[in-house]
Amino acid sequence: MHSRLDSFIDAAYATGTVRDAEGGEMQLVPTSIERAAGEALRDLAVSEGASQTVEVGLALGMSALFLCQGVLAVDPDGGRHVAIDPCQRTDWRGAGLASLAEAGVAGMVEVIEEGSELALPQLVREGRRFDFAFVDGNHRFEAVLLDLVFMDRLVKPGGVIVADDMWMPSVRMAVAYVERNLDLELEPNAIPNAFSWRRGLKRGELKGTGEVAVLRVPTDPPARPWDRFDPFV
Numbered sequence: 001m002h003s004r005l006d007s008f009i010d011a012a013y014a015t016g017t018v019r020d021a022e023g024g025e026m027q028l029v030p031t032s033i034e035r036a037a038g039e040a041l042r043d044l045a046v047s048e049g050a051s052q053t054v055e056v057g058l059a060l061g062m063s064a065l066f067l068c069q070g071v072l073a074v075d076p077d078g079g080r081h082v083a084i085d086p087c088q089r090t091d092w093r094g095a096g097l098a099s100l101a102e103a104g105v106a107g108m109v110e111v112i113e114e115g116s117e118l119a120l121p122q123l124v125r126e127g128r129r130f131d132f133a134f135v136d137g138n139h140r141f142e143a144v145l146l147d148l149v150f151m152d153r154l155v156k157p158g159g160v161i162v163a164d165d166m167w168m169p170s171v172r173m174a175v176a177y178v179e180r181n182l183d184l185e186l187e188p189n190a191i192p193n194a195f196s197w198r199r200g201l202k203r204g205e206l207k208g209t210g211e212v213a214v215l216r217v218p219t220d221p222p223a224r225p226w227d228r229f230d231p232f233v
Contacts, residue, residue, distance in 0.1 A: 002072060008103035009035075009065055018060050019102070021094030031059055033136075033164075037211065038066035040191040041162065044214070045070030045132050048160055051079040054123070054130045056116045056137035056147050057164075058085035059092055061099030063134060068105045070132075080108055082123070082130070084137065086115045117143065120150035130155050136164040144174035148215075152182050158219040160187075164212050166195040172206045173233070175213045180232040183218045190214035206233060 012018050013035045017025045033041070045053060045067055051074045053067045064083045071079035088096050088111065100106040112119045116137050133151040135144065144163065151161045161184065165171050175195075178184050188196030188210065195210030 002069075004104040005065060005069060005072070008099070009038075009062070009069075012062065012099070018062075018095055018099050020092070021089075021098050024093065026060055026093065026095045028060060028062065032062040033066070037193070038062055040193070041134065041212075042066040042070040044160065044162070044191050046073050048132055049074055050130075050132035050159075051075035052130045053080075053132045053134070054082040054084070054151070054154065055134035056084045056120075057135075058083040058088055058096035058111060059136075061096035061103075063136060064096065064109060065099065065103055065105065067132075067134065068103075068108060071108070072105075080110065081105075082110045082112065082128075084112045084114065084116045084119045086113055088113050116150075117146050120147065120154065124150060124153050128154060131159050133159075133161045134164070135161065139165060139168055139170055141170040141173055144171050145177060148174055148178045148184075149182070152178065152184065152217060155217050157217055157221065159217045160190075161215045161217065162212050163215065166208070166211055166213050169206065171213075172208070175215070176206055176232045179215065180230040181228065183221060184215040185218070187214045187216055 016028050020026050051071055053071055067081050071081055100109050133155050135147045155161055163175055179186055188194050193211045195208055195213040197208040
């Protein structure tokens with residue numbers, strides 16, 4: 001399985017394409033994760049000992065495949081990945097599903113074709129827990145905020161949540177909120193190109209450098225009063 005998965009990733013980046021459900025070509029650029037970023041995501045998952053991972057945003061399937069590599073390295077027999085994407089058959093023509101099948105990992109990936117605002121609360125209700133989460137779905141502020149809030153409930157204490165596309169103001173705003181109000185700890189040195197804030201800015205400025213925010217879930221979350229709100233901009 002490993003060689004088949006590795007070979008598929010190699011071929012996809014060599015050609016810059018994957019196939020959709022009907023066999024048509026889909027270009028990786030500009031929507032898929034770059035190879036170096038995908039490898040960094042995989043390596044982080046491995047270093048975290050993550051055998052149960054979850055992501056929002058399957059798209060063409062490349063980030064899911066890198067996370068599958070990580071999960072298989074940690075737990076070849078019991079590792080599992082969950083991918084949430086309501087637009088898999090509409091916007092992506094089933095390419096993510098096709099990639100998982102062709103790479104030989106469809107059996108270890110649970111694909112939920114529903115909006116994350118519905119799917120994540122259901123996973124919470126089911127008592128599901130994960131070691132590692134990747135947020136790269138709907139990039140509107142309210143969507144990213146909901147994804148991060150529910151990932152905080154789903155990821156085990158001490159686990160990691162990674163948010164992509166920190167160049168977008170909506171994503172930065174959501175990350176700033178959960179960092180201050182949910183006590184998630186930003187780790188700017190976790191991987192290459194991890195996000196860090198530029199300190200000493202004027203109030204209301206959310207500037208920084210790096211593509212992805214690596215957020216550590218507290219191992220012992222403090223009690224949160226019902227009216228807690230910490231200003232974050």
